[in-house]
Amino acid sequence: MPATARPVAARPWLALAPVADAVVLTLAVAVERVSGRSVGAETMSVAWVFGFPAITMLLLAGGGLYRERLRPHFLDDLRTIAGGAAIAAMATISVSALVADDTNLAAQGVRLWLFATVYLAASRSGVSFASAAARRDGAAGAPTLIVGAGTVGRLLAKRLVAHPEIGLRPIGFLDKEPRSHDDDDPSAPRLPVLGASWDLNDVLEQYRVERVLFTFSTAPHDVLMRMVDECTSRGVHVTLVPRLFEKMPRQFTVDHVGGISLLSIEPANPRGRGMAVKYLFDRIAAAFALMILAPVLAIIAAGVWISLGRPVFFRQRRIGRDSEPFDMLKFRTMRGEAPSDYAGIELPPDTAPGGIEGEDRRSMLGAFLRRTSLDELPQLLNVLRGEMSLVGPRPERPDFAFRFAQDVYRYDDRHRVKAGITGWAQIHGLRGNTSLTERAEWDNFYIENASLWFDLRILLQTVIAVIRPRNAV
Numbered sequence: 066m067p068a069t070a071r072p073v074a075a076r077p078w079l080a081l082a083p084v085a086d087a088v089v090l091t092l093a094v095a096v097e098r099v100s101g102r103s104v105g106a107e108t109m110s111v112a113w114v115f116g117f118p119a120i121t122m123l124l125l126a127g128g129g130l131y132r133e134r135l136r137p138h139f140l141d142d143l144r145t146i147a148g149g150a151a152i153a154a155m156a157t158i159s160v161s162a163l164v165a166d167d168t169n170l171a172a173q174g175v176r177l178w179l180f181a182t183v184y185l186a187a188s189r190s191g192v193s194f195a196s197a198a199a200r201r202d203g204a205a206g207a208p209t210l211i212v213g214a215g216t217v218g219r220l221l222a223k224r225l226v227a228h229p230e231i232g233l234r235p236i237g238f239l240d241k242e243p244r245s246h247d248d249d250d251p252s253a254p255r256l257p258v259l260g261a262s263w264d265l266n267d268v269l270e271q272y273r274v275e276r277v278l279f280t281f282s283t284a285p286h287d288v289l290m291r292m293v294d295e296c297t298s299r300g301v302h303v304t305l306v307p308r309l310f311e312k313m314p315r316q317f318t319v320d321h322v323g324g325i326s327l328l329s330i331e332p333a334n335p336r337g338r339g340m341a342v343k344y345l346f347d348r349i350a351a352a353f354a355l356m357i358l359a360p361v362l363a364i365i366a367a368g369v370w371i372s373l374g375r376p377v378f379f380r381q382r383r384i385g386r387d388s389e390p391f392d393m394l395k396f397r398t399m400r401g402e403a404p405s406d407y408a409g410i411e412l413p414p415d416t417a418p419g420g421i422e423g424e425d426r427r428s429m430l431g432a433f434l435r436r437t438s439l440d441e442l443p444q445l446l447n448v449l450r451g452e453m454s455l456v457g458p459r460p461e462r463p464d465f466a467f468r469f470a471q472d473v474y475r476y477d478d479r480h481r482v483k484a485g486i487t488g489w490a491q492i493h494g495l496r497g498n499t500s501l502t503e504r505a506e507w508d509n510f511y512i513e514n515a516s517l518w519f520d521l522r523i524l525l526q527t528v529i530a531v532i533r534p535r536n537a538v
Contacts, residue, residue, distance in 0.1 A: 082130065082131055082189070083122065083126075083131055085188050085189075086121075086122060086125065086185060086188065086189075087118060087122060089181075089184045089185050089188045090117070090118035090121055090122065090181055090184075090185070091118060092184060093177060093180040093181040093184050093185075094117060094118065094177065096180050116153075116156070116157045117153055117154065117157045117177060117181070120152075120153040120156050120157065121149055121150055121153040121181060124148075124149035124152055124153055125145060125146065125149045128145040128148070128149055129145070130142060130145055130146075135231050135232070135233065135304075136228075136230075136231050138522075139186075139189065139190050140522040140525065140526075141522075142186075142189055143186050143189075144518060146181075146182055146185045146186055146189065147182050147186075150177075150178050150181040150182045150185065151178050153178075153181075154174040154175075154177055154178040154181075155174065157174070157177075158173075158174045206229060206232060206233065206234030207232055207233055207234060207275040207276050208234055208236050208272050208273055208274050208275055208276075209225065209233040209234055209235050209236060209274065209275070209276045209277070209278060210235075210236060210237065210238075210239060210259070210268060210269070210272070210274045210276070210277045210278070211235055211237070211238050211239070211256075211277075211278045211280060212238070212239045212240070212262075212277060212278065212279045212280060212282060212284075212289075212292065213238070213239075213240055213279065213280035213281045213282035214238035214239075214240035214243030214244055214258050214282070215240070215243075215244050215280065215281050215282065216244065217280045217281050217306060217310075218238060218240070218278075218280040218281070218282075219238075219244065219253050220253075221235075221278060221280060221306070222235045222238075222253065222254055222256055223253045223254060226254045233276060233278075235254070235256055236256070236259075236272050236274070237256045237257045237258065237259040237268075237272075238256060238257070238258045238259065239258070239259055239260055239261065239262065239264065239265060239268060239282075240258055240261065240282050240283075240284075241261040241262065241282070241283060241284065242282075242283050243258045259272075262284050262288050262289075262292055265292050265295055265296075266295065269295075269296070269299060269301060274301055275301060275302065276301065276302040276303070276304060277292075277296045277301055277302070277303055277304070278304045278306065279292075279293065279303065279304070279305045279306065280306045281306070281308070307328070311475070311506075311509070312330060312332070312513070313328075313330060314330055314331060314332040314333070314513045314514050315514050316330075316331040316332070316514070317329060317330045317331055318331070332513040332514070333512065333513055333514060333515040333516065335481040335482050335512060335515075339515070339516065339517075340482065340515065342517070343454070343515065343516075343517060343520065344451070344454060344483065346517060346520075347448050347454045347455045348448065348449055348451065350448075350455060351445045351446075351448035351449045351455065352449055354445055355445050355446070355449065358442065358445075361439075361442070362442060362443075365396055365434065365439060365442070366396070368430050369396050369397050369398075369430065369431075372428045372429070372430045372431075373397050373399075373400060373428055373430075373431070376397065377396065377397060378394050378395065378396065378397065378443055379394070379395045379396065379397045379398070379399075379440075380392045380393070380394060381393050381395070381462065382462065382463055383460035383461060383462060383463075383484065384460055384461055384462070384463055384466040384467075384480065384484075385452060385453065385460055385480070385483055385484045386480060386481070386482055386483045386484070387480060387481075388466070388477070388480050390463055391447070391452040391453075391460075393444060393447060393452075393453070393460060393484075394443035394444055394446055394447055395440045395441060395443055395444070396434055396439070396440040396442070396443060397431070398427050398428065398430075398431025398432070398434050398435050398440050399426040399427050399428070399431055400426045400427075400428060412465075413498075415473070415500050415501050415502050416498055416499070416500065416501065417495075417497070417498060417499055417500070417501050417504060418461075418462075418465055418498075437531060438531050441486055444486045445486070448486065451483075452483070452484075453483055453484050453485060453486065454482065454483040454484070454485045454486075455485060455486055455487070455520065455524065456485045456486070456487055456488060456489075456511075456519075456520040456523045456524065457482050457483050457484050457485025457488055457508075457511075458479040458480075458482070458484055458485060458488050458490070458504075458508040458511070458512075459484060459485065459488055459490070459491060459496075460484035466480075469501055473501045473502055473505055474502060474505065475505045475506070475509055476501065476505045478505070478509050478512070479505060479508045479509065479512070481512055482512050482515070487523060487524065487527040487530075488507075488508060488511065488523065489507050489508065489510065489511035489523055490503070490504045490507035490508050490511075491527075491530070492523055492526040492527055492529075492530050493507060495507060511523075
């Protein structure tokens with residue numbers, strides 16, 4: 066007999082977010098009224114007092130800010146908050162202009178939009194940080210069952226264990242024909258196979274499962290359908306991994322032909338107009354950054370010249386867009402000469418090269434530059450010359466790049482765009498001796514979702530990563 070459905074544990078931040086946002090928006094209106102009086106502006110009309118918070122919250126809800134998500138991202142939320150507050154301010158200005166002879170509308174709107182954006186962003190970041198910290202401590206890990214103990218299922222389990230802030234705690238697999246542990250990544254968690262499809266009910270009850278992730282297995286279509294129905298009837302959340310998940314960008318549309326769902330993907334075009342705009346922005350930003358950082362660059366160059374002599378720059382052949390080689394620049398950090406041929410160097414399976422120069426030849430200044438990533442600043446010249454981008458996959462040495470293209474799944478797809486000073490993989494810790502497969506996965510995700518906003522987000526997260534450095538590339 067089926068068990069009584071029990072609700073999935075709600076995320077505290079999700080329940081508190083609308084209340085917190087309502088309070089913050091009311092505060093923003095109050096602050097705007099006070100600041101308006103201080104500069105001699107007229108008192109805000111009733112449309113502002115009641116209309117602005119209501120319209121803003123409706124727009125935030127429409128933007129999905131109050132919908133349950135496995136992994137909310139503050140910077141993505143910031144874009145929704147800024148856009149929603151701007152539209153609400155414009156709507157309220159329009160209402161005020163129609164119903165009253167309200168002056169200083171533009172000034173009121175700009176002030177209120179600014180206050181609302183800043184306060185909402187601060188509130189959301191605080192609540193999200195506290196909730197993520199609680200989930201990392203294991204306070205909100207929902208017991209999660211994974212259907213399918215193949216490559217994708219075990220990779221998913223590894224990611225969930227590595228990122229407890231997502232709030233899902235994998236307890237095991239359900240699969241009639243699981244993949245052998247002998248082929249697993251040694252770093253993957255050793256989760257048990259709890260049974261096959263016919264054991265679903267018992268596993269749900271015994272482990273009090275709150276979410277089931279359906280990956281790929283040999284179970285027939287009708288069996289999987291019955292399993293999904295059983296989960297939903299018990300109040301257990303269901304998440305499906307799409308078959309071609311590697312090609313599933315953030316932008317897609319869903320259509321229906323009868324009962325058949327059609328997903329139309331809209332990946333970024335590496336040869337499209339958007340990427341051309343990105344590269345133009347890169348060069349302008351690099352030129353501006355070089356002017357601003359000129360004193361810092363001069364001080365570092367002088368330090369390198371004093372401690373290591375000439376040349377100040379270290380040039381190394383790397384592979385860029387369309388597998389074209391170029392000379393990547395760095396400040397010199399080591400004494401002596403780097404190896405010129407890497408063809409004979411053996412690497413552990415699926416591991417990026419790191420520390421292959423032999424003994425530690427870094428100077429005291431060089432160690433500091435590597436630790437803070439300041440040795441990478443000359444790559445702004447590569448960006449200005451059009452050889453690199455501010456954001457993109459990190460370039461590899463030719464010998465390794467050609468070898469990895471043969472051995473690593475989708476590695477060569479990284480070369481569809483220009484190499485970057487920083488990248489989506491790097492800000493997630495994939496630097497130094499880390500998995501090449503994971504690097505290629507994260508880099509290709511970036512390429513298929515590339516946008517100026519995505520670049521800005523990565524650049525902001527890079528600043529945080531530099532403050533808390535890990536391994537240098």
